[in-house]
Amino acid sequence: MAIMNVERLAKQCEYPACSHRRRVWRVWLDPVRGYTLGGHWYCSPECFEQALTAEVGQLLEAKPQAPAVTHRAPLGLLMLSRGFVDNEQLKKALKAQKDSGTGRVGEWLRHIGAVTEEQVTQVLGWQWSIPVFPLKESRRFLECAHLVPFPLLEVAEMVPVHHIPNSHHLYVAFIDRINYSALYAMEKVLECHTEPCLAVQSQIILALNELRERHRAQEILVDNISEPAEMAGSILAQVLRLGAMDVRVSGFDGLIWARIVSSSGYDDMLFQAQRNLPEFFGAADSG
Numbered sequence: 687m688a689i690m691n692v693e694r695l696a697k698q699c700e701y702p703a704c705s706h707r708r709r710v711w712r713v714w715l716d717p718v719r720g721y722t723l724g725g726h727w728y729c730s731p732e733c734f735e736q737a738l739t740a741e742v743g744q745l746l747e748a749k750p751q752a753p754a755v756t757h758r759a760p761l762g763l764l765m766l767s768r769g770f771v772d773n774e775q776l777k778k779a780l781k782a783q784k785d786s787g788t789g790r791v792g793e794w795l796r797h798i799g800a801v802t803e804e805q806v807t808q809v810l811g812w813q814w815s816i817p818v819f820p821l822k823e824s825r826r827f828l829e830c831a832h833l834v835p836f837p838l839l840e841v842a843e844m845v846p847v848h849h850i851p852n853s854h855h856l857y858v859a860f861i862d863r864i865n866y867s868a869l870y871a872m873e874k875v876l877e878c879h880t881e882p883c884l885a886v887q888s889q890i891i892l893a894l895n896e897l898r899e900r901h902r903a904q905e906i907l908v909d910n911i912s913e914p915a916e917m918a919g920s921i922l923a924q925v926l927r928l929g930a931m932d933v934r935v936s937g938f939d940g941l942i943w944a945r946i947v948s949s950s951g952y953d954d955m956l957f958q959a960q961r962n963l964p965e966f967f968g969a970a971d972s973g
Contacts, residue, residue, distance in 0.1 A: 738921055782798070810884055814884075821885040826848050858881070
């Protein structure tokens with residue numbers, strides 16, 4: 687009991703402008719529970735809301751994370767060297783790409799019937815030294831996809847495919863481009879380590895379609911609030927309604943994701959700040 691009192695006595699609100707910041711005895715005398723945001727403790731709803739506002743503002747100003755620039759062999763040359771295509775097929779695909787001014791060489795090679803979707807994904811994995819997950823053969827994504835709100839999965843065209851709770855590892859499949867900002871957001875909110883992988887585009891689309899039809903955990907979607915202070919106020923209102931004490935906030939591509947953890951579980955709140963989400967606010971290519 688004495689140890690608990692000492693711990694509570696030493697507890698101090700981490701909001702710099704808190705009027706009680708230097709009066710740590712208040713925490714012991716006043717049975718205030720406080721609120722936690724990203725591991726930082728705040729003594730009152732007012733301090734917590736100010737911290738939330740600052741956190742959301744930083745997230746909205748953050749630039750998307752990009753992988754380190756590295757020189758990779760062009761996809762077409764890799765497919766040629768591996769024997770998937772011949773010179774004439776590659777030239778035909780490159781000419782079609784140049785004439786149209788759109789698309790990627792892998793898409794054009796598929797369009798002319800030179801390669802399959804699976805082959806393109808396999809070579810993309812070699813190109814970026816990223817494993818290819820056999821989504822067609824595995825249904826394990828149904829066990830872990832609920833960890834991330836579906837709208838975020840659809841926006842980033844990604845599917846969590848394998849979760850290892852003991853080591854806190856989450857494997858996430860993308861079509862061809864890894865969204866590192868999305869991975870960081872998941873690590874921050876889920877308190878896990880993410881590993882990217884690739885999967886065939888049509889298989890990811892099928893998986894997303896299946897997930898769309900399944901029952902989801904409580905997700906509150908807000909598309910009419912874009913200011914940090916308004917978002918913080920909405921999150922705080924939900925925290926007070928649920929009697930929650932812990933919130934984790936992250937985001938990517940102008941989207942803010944707040945997970946509100948209470949004794950009965952958690953609720954997710956999503957805010958659209960800088961881009962248009964598919965029609966899920968009720969709906970969501972490459973090769």
